[in-house]
Amino acid sequence: MVGYKNFEIAIYFSTRCLESITTIEEFEKEFSFLEKHLKISKVYLETHRDDMDMSEDLLRSVKQFFENKGIKVAGGITPTLFRSYRNKPLIDETGIRGCGGTVIGKKAALQPKPEKGILTTWSTMCFTDEAVRQKMKEVSEFTASIFDEFILDDFFFTDCTCESCISAKGDRSWEQFRLDLMTEVAENLVIKPAKKINPDCKVIIKYPNWYEAFQETGYNTETQPLMFDGIYTGTETRDTDHSMQHLPRYGSYSLMRWMENIKPGENGGGWIDPGQGIHNLAYYLEQAHLTLFAKGRELMLFCYTWTVDSVFIPPLGFELEKLDNILGEAGEPVGLPVYEPHHAYGEEHLYDYLGTAGLAFEPTPAFPQTDKLILLTANSARDANVLNKMKEHMFRGGDICITSGFLGAMQGKGIEEFTSARLTNGRVYARDYSIGGFGSVFNGEFYGRDEVLLPIVKYMNNSADCLIALRKYDNNFPVLLRNRYASGTLYILTTPDDYADIYKYPCEVITTIRQYLMSSLGVYLEAEGKYGLFLYDNDTVIIESFMYRNSIVRLHAAGAVKLKDMRTGMETEPIQQKGDESVFEIPIQPVFYKMFRLIR
Ligand SMILES: [Zn+2]
Secondary structure, three states: OOOOOOOEEEEEEOHHHHHOOOOHHHHHHHHHHHHHHOOEEEEEEEEEEOOEEOOHHHHHHHHHHHHHOOOEEEEEEOOEEEHHHOOOOOOOOOOOEOHHHOEOOOOOOOOOOOEOOEOOOEEEOOOOOHHHHHHHHHHHHHHHHHOOEEEEOOOOOOOOOOHHHHHHHOOOOHHHHHHHHHHHHHHHHHHHHHHHHOOOOEEEEEEOOOHHHHHHHOOOOOOHHHHOOEEEEEOOOOOHHHOOOOOOOOHHHHHHHHHHHHOOOOEEEEEEOOOOOOOOHHHHHHHHHHHHHOOOOEEEEEOHHHHOOOOOHHHHHHHHHHHHHHHOOOOOEEOEEEEOOOOOOOOOOHHHHHHHEOOOEEEEOOOOOOOOOEEEOHHHHHOOOHHHHHHHHHHOOOOEEEEHHHHHHHOOOOHHHOOOOEEEEEEEEEEEEEEEOOOOOEEEEEEEEEEEEEEEEEOOEOOEEEEEEEEEOOEEEEEEEEEEEOOEEEEEEOOOOOHHHHHHOOHHHHHHHHHHHOHHHOEEEEOOOOEEEEEEOOOEEEEEEOOOOOEEEEEEEEOOOEEEEOOOOOEEOOOEEEOOEEEEEEEEOEOOOEEEEEEO
16 A cells, blocks of 8 residues: 555544444445545554443454555553442443444443442543552453554543542642552553563553643653653644633644654654534644644544544645655754753743744753753743753853743742842733843834733843833833853743733744744744744755734745745745845745745
8 A cells, every 4th residue: 555655644443433333344435535535554443432342353353454455453542431430340240232232241341320429421540449450451451462552542641539549649749649650550550461461562652732731640751651662642732712721733743842852763643633623624734734744653533433524534635645745855853942841830831832923942851952042941940950951051152041930930949140030920011012232222112913911020230131121101121131141141031921922922022032042043934923933954944824814924044045945846035135144035824834945
């Protein structure tokens, strides 16, 4: 079978998808819709979810169907149960009804039974409950007995606060208890049982899109990626405006990169779904683009019944063909290193908002080893040794940008060594700006369309330069400050209380922020609003518009004499030359990203 050149496409079959199969003949007809539009190279067949366990007969017959087509097959587990399952007898003489109505044996009955005060709906598992632990182990063993590889879907976490878990937690925080617990569960209830049944079985853990809350629910990115054979990344950002998760769209790219840097070479792919995509198909297509811009090896489509015979698939197939034609031209992704340690919290998704506003990032779980500017957010403060690392970097001549959140988190802990800036409890609400020039004089005034609520950062006059200020009557407040330390430059970026207010900055303000922070990358965008900029180590650049309308952006590139559009082959001359810097004007539409090569 001829697949795509630069990535693979996989379809996930949940238990409910598998249950929808009546006969293999009918299924073959239905599945052909996906084959018409996509080059599918792998499927994942789920063995357990909620109250449903698939029968071995059904799994083996569907597996055989795909293997006959030359499509790779792996298993999948969603570790959820009905709450009423807990502490129930393990043997129920009635047996359990598997997919298709076949009685598959005398195993635990998972029929929900109403209990007073407890919702009889699915939930994550209570891993201090012996019956539940036994069930997880059995599911791992069963799955490994059929497949040489399986993946854990989201929900390999626990939010249980039952008496048993409270008792097991003891004096630990919930975070520490669950980080420890889910490491133990991964080893004793998933990996070891699976490998005992099938030593060749490759076990993959998928991490969901909500990385800011991993530690609270026990997703341990520090221990588990070392234990599992591979990892996988949830890149389903969906509709930011109308989702409880409110994930910035750039997250479909940045989380892939962070995960890749956690287990280099072993981040198997990115996982998207069409959730909340029906009123704007662009969101669905963008999730795929961004996952693959991050060099995802595989794109998993969740799930079969959500995608088969749906409006999402024909445009996705069209776009994947177009992307596959040019993606090989992009080298390795590069960007502004941002330090995102394991289990971090504080300014969650801040760099995703900045990324949606046209900055290019490369998040890493370890302090970045680079001579380039590094971004530190309040999340970076999770590392108790971060100030020493910052000092070493700046003594080597490296630059640092800290956010107001990082400044606040480090006050009283030694940040005073680096700057006179202090985060106060005050706020300013305004929409006018000044941008600094030389010395103590601003060289221009600029106006936003809407007010922004900004924390007030104070600093000592002449100990720092205010590069951008928010103006209010006879006063102004720093948005971007700069002072020197050792051989490096320290920037302090004040971030609005609502990070999405970053999108309200006028073109001059957000462009100036990009210009300072991205100077070591040699490329930045001049535009207001929401764009993604993706950079590669071979002078390749992708620009994706997150706007609702057509627009024109300007790309500033050091040392480039022409810009070649990789899709059309057309070359563009700069509209302006400022010293070494060329400025190119680029018309861009929503969804339809453009890929360029900088010609030097
Ligand atoms: Zn519990």
